[in-house]
Amino acid sequence: MSSGKVGNIRQWLDYVGRDHIHHQLSALGLSNRQTVFFIYLIASSLGISAIVLRNGQLVDAILLVLQSFNILFMMVILMQKGAERKTKDGD
Numbered sequence: 177m178s179s180g181k182v183g184n185i186r187q188w189l190d191y192v193g194r195d196h197i198h199h200q201l202s203a204l205g206l207s208n209r210q211t212v213f214f215i216y217l218i219a220s221s222l223g224i225s226a227i228v229l230r231n232g233q234l235v236d237a238i239l240l241v242l243q244s245f246n247i248l249f250m251m252v253i254l255m256q257k258g259a260e261r262k263t264k265d266g267d
Contacts, residue, residue: 200258
């Protein structure tokens with residue numbers, strides 16, 4: 177696998193999908209329950225924002241777009257910290 181080639185299904189499963197948000201949150205030390213709760217919290221926050229935007233004013237739209245960017249920024253930071261921690265623990 178060091179050559180970048182996968183020999184069987186087990187190696188393929190180990191190789192792909194380690195950069196998903198739930199893997200990164202788990203790498204930060206969150207339990208499975210905490211990880212799912214965090215993802216639900218983010219999804220519900222963005223869902224409520226979408227409902228507000230439906231009948232909102234321009235100011236509402238600007239504030240909710242800023243909220244979305246803050247959430248995205250927070251998720252990127254968490255994913256990077258999770259990747260750093262996983263790399264540090266793996267070495």
